[in-house]
Amino acid sequence: MTPDTHFREGLAAGEIRLQRCATCGTHIFFPRVLCPACHGTDLHWIAASGAGEVYTFTTVRNRPEKGGDYNVAMVELAEGVRMMTRVDGDPHEVRVGMPVTAYVGQIDGAPAVLCRRAEG
Amino acid sequence: MDHALRGKSAIVGLGVAGLGEAPGSNSWDIMAQSAQAALADAGLKMKDVDGLFCAMMEDSMPVLMAAEYLGIRPRHVDGTLTGGSSFVNYLASATAALDAGLCDVALVCYGSNQRTASGRLVTASRLPPYEAPYKPRYPVSGYAMAAQRHMHQYGTTREQLADVAVAARAWASHNPQAFTRDPITRDDVLAARMISDPLGKLDCCLVTDGGGALVLTRADRAKDHAQKPVYVLGAAAESTHRQISQMPDFTVTAARESGKRAFAMAGVTPSDIDVLQLYDAFTINIILFLEDLGYCAKGEGGAFVADGRIAPGGSLPVNTYGGGLSCTHPGMLGIFTIIEAAHQIRGTAPGLQLDGVDLALAHGNGGVLSSQVTAILGSEATL
Numbered sequence: 001m002t003p004d005t006h007f008r009e010g011l012a013a014g015e016i017r018l019q020r021c022a023t024c025g026t027h028i029f030f031p032r033v034l035c036p037a038c039h040g041t042d043l044h045w046i047a048a049s050g051a052g053e054v055y056t057f058t059t060v061r062n063r064p065e066k067g068g069d070y071n072v073a074m075v076e077l078a079e080g081v082r083m084m085t086r087v088d089g090d091p092h093e094v095r096v097g098m099p100v101t102a103y104v105g106q107i108d109g110a111p112a113v114l115c116r117r118a119e120g
Numbered sequence: 121m122d123h124a125l126r127g128k129s130a131i132v133g134l135g136v137a138g139l140g141e142a143p144g145s146n147s148w149d150i151m152a153q154s155a156q157a158a159l160a161d162a163g164l165k166m167k168d169v170d171g172l173f174c175a176m177m178e179d180s181m182p183v184l185m186a187a188e189y190l191g192i193r194p195r196h197v198d199g200t201l202t203g204g205s206s207f208v209n210y211l212a213s214a215t216a217a218l219d220a221g222l223c224d225v226a227l228v229c230y231g232s233n234q235r236t237a238s239g240r241l242v243t244a245s246r247l248p249p250y251e252a253p254y255k256p257r258y259p260v261s262g263y264a265m266a267a268q269r270h271m272h273q274y275g276t277t278r279e280q281l282a283d284v285a286v287a288a289r290a291w292a293s294h295n296p297q298a299f300t301r302d303p304i305t306r307d308d309v310l311a312a313r314m315i316s317d318p319l320g321k322l323d324c325c326l327v328t329d330g331g332g333a334l335v336l337t338r339a340d341r342a343k344d345h346a347q348k349p350v351y352v353l354g355a356a357a358e359s360t361h362r363q364i365s366q367m368p369d370f371t372v373t374a375a376r377e378s379g380k381r382a383f384a385m386a387g388v389t390p391s392d393i394d395v396l397q398l399y400d401a402f403t404i405n406i407i408l409f410l411e412d413l414g415y416c417a418k419g420e421g422g423a424f425v426a427d428g429r430i431a432p433g434g435s436l437p438v439n440t441y442g443g444g445l446s447c448t449h450p451g452m453l454g455i456f457t458i459i460e461a462a463h464q465i466r467g468t469a470p471g472l473q474l475d476g477v478d479l480a481l482a483h484g485n486g487g488v489l490s491s492q493v494t495a496i497l498g499s500e501a502t503l
Contacts, residue, residue: 004249030250030363056269056370058261059317072256072316074265074365084251084365096272107253 003031006045011111014104016048018079029081051078052115054098059091075100075115087115123354123385127503129215129226130342130349131462133162133335139448140299142329143236147178148189150450151231154331155190162335163346164225169335171196171223173210177232177451186229196223202359203486204399207454208493211336211482212355218338231331232450248363257316260324260402262364262488264316267404269370271318273419276407278318280422282309284403285322285445287431292442294432295471299328300446323403325444325453332455334462339503350462351503353479354386354496364488371419374492375412375483382481382494383414390414393496394477395464396436397457399485400443406430409483410438413494432472440464441471454484458495465499478502 001009003019007030010017019028023040034041057073071091076082085102087094098117105114135157138150145153151174159166172194176182183199198213200206207228214226247258256262270276286306292298304322312321342349358374358381361367383389390413398409407421415436416424430438439445441460444453461480463469478501484493 030366056265056272058256058264058268058319059314060255060257060261061314061316070255072254072261072265074370082365084254084256084363086254096268110253112253 003033007031011104011113016050016102016104016113017045018048018077018081019043020046027079027081029083046079048102049078050102051118052076052100052102054087054094054096054100055082056096057087057094073115075102077102083113085113085115087117089117122387125215125219126353126385126387127351127498128219128339129336129352130339131334131352131458131497132337132342132345132347132349133158133164134459134462135159135161135333136297136459137331138231138233139297139330140328141236142233145233145329146237147176147232148185149231150233150329150331151176151186151229152189154231154333155227155229158227158229158333158335161347164335166190166192168225169227170194171214171217171226173198173214173226173228175199175201175206175230175452194223202491202493204401204452204454205357205484205486205491205493206452208355208458208482208484208495209357211352211458211495212357212493214336215352215355218336224337226336227333228336228455229331229333230452230455232452233329234451235327235329251363251365259488260319261316263402263404264319265364266370266408266489267318267402270404270407273371274422276422278310279306280426281318281323281403281407282306283425283427284400284406284430285309287425287428287434288400288439288443288445290431291440291471292446295442295447297470298442298447299326319402319404325401325449326446328448328450330448330450332459334455334458348466349500350465351498351500352495353388353498353502354382354384355493356381356385357491357493359491361490362487367489371408373408373412373489375409375494378492378494379413382496386496386498388479388496393479393481395440395461395474396438396481396483397440397461398438398483399453399457400439400445401449401453401485403445405485406438408489409485413481413483437474440469440474454486457482457484458497461497465497
């Protein structure tokens with residue numbers, strides 16, 4: 001099974017799977033066959049805790065008839081990886097540093113990592 | 121000790137075609153017209169070209185398509201595609217190829233008709249699979265997120281970003297080749313329609329048609345040509361990522377490393393440079409590159425560009441042709457940063473010509489702040 005397939009099967013099971021390098025301890029996203037930090041190949045899968053924080057974001061302006069403005073965010077998970085995702089709710093109220101909880105939701109019928117605001 | 125390739129090649133021909141709107145031409149036509157213009161400028165013929173350096177958005181093997189269209193059989197080609205920085209990258213690879221004798225006459229060329237063809241940015245890029253579901257607007261959302269982080273971390277303001285656009289337009293207002301020439305104010309930039317916060321329409325580059333080309337030869341035969349040669353003193357690259365989510369720090373680009381190595385190769389420092397041509401796809405680029413190339417400390421770029429410092433009459437001339445923000449931006453801008461840098465050294469700028477330019481910097485950016493390439497060009501006096 002490719003690392004990508006393993007990640008996607010995790011999403012289908014409601015789990016955000018990350019790789020952890022057994023050699024140097026780095027957590028890895030996106031999934032791959034070697035550690036980008038030490039280039040070791042002894043990688044293990046873990047389930048992300050979901051705890052995270054908004055590193056940066058943008059509000060993509062979009063006509064109301066096309067669904068209106070929406071958020072695109074970079075979220076850093078507690079494990080140290082960063083991924084593109086979307087923070088639920090009013091896009092104009094997202095802030096850098098805002099604590100969030102990542103979960104598996106759906107975009108256009110496919111499972112995807114989304115974030116809800118966590119209690120600061 | 122001098123770097124082995126310092127000053128070993130020279131730009132001997134410059135050409136542009138189809139700037140702005142070029143109805144009736146496709147991208148290959150514009151590329152070919154630019155190539156012919158650059159060869160005519162150099163006093164060379166198409167049949168003299170034996171090294172071809174080309175990237176286009178329309179084909180997966182653009183350098184082969186270009187050679188076929190031009191009717192040449194180059195013995196050395198380079199079609200490396202690092203986005204808009206590709207053409208600045210070719211200054212390094214063409215210099216090495218010329219010096220090694222892989223070719224004698226290097227043609228670097230590009231063209232696009234994206235304004236008249238579609239009116240939107242044409243890119244060969246496909247959104248990476250881990251980013252596509254979130255529908256970032258490519259590439260502006262990536263740059264917007266870099267700007268947002270810079271604002272958060274350093275207090276940079278939208279007003280300071282706007283000053284970059286105002287300066288670009290002020291330069292463009294003197295350039296008959298520029299697509300937009302009516303002066304704008306900070307308030308105009310702030311009031312423009314938002315695209316991807318914190319960037320509005322006037323924080324974004326133009327979408328135009330246009331093409332550009334350069335001819336390079338070894339330095340020892342550069343004076344045989346019609347124009348005053350412009351020597352490649354330094355050229356260096358570094359890349360950090362492809363997907364914006366993988367950028368190590370959204371406020372620091374690889375220009376820090378490409379710049380450091382280009383300055384070292386040229387044997388000059390930032391304060392020696394007379395004029396800078398920086399890849400301004402978005403206003404935030406200029407702030408990041410001025411910091412990373414050593415013109416101000418990290419985080420101080422916003423204050424640095426305020427109050428006209430980089431505008432006509434300011435102490436540091438940046439993008440004297442109007443840049444991608446106000447002159448032209450046919451999908452990839454890199455070649456135009458080199459063309460304007462070379463014009464300023466030759467004394468042949470289409471817009472405002474500065475006095476006494478001996479050293480110019482051209483900086484290319486590709487992808488989403490992914491690839492950074494810095495080149496330093498000089499007059500004969502700098503050899």
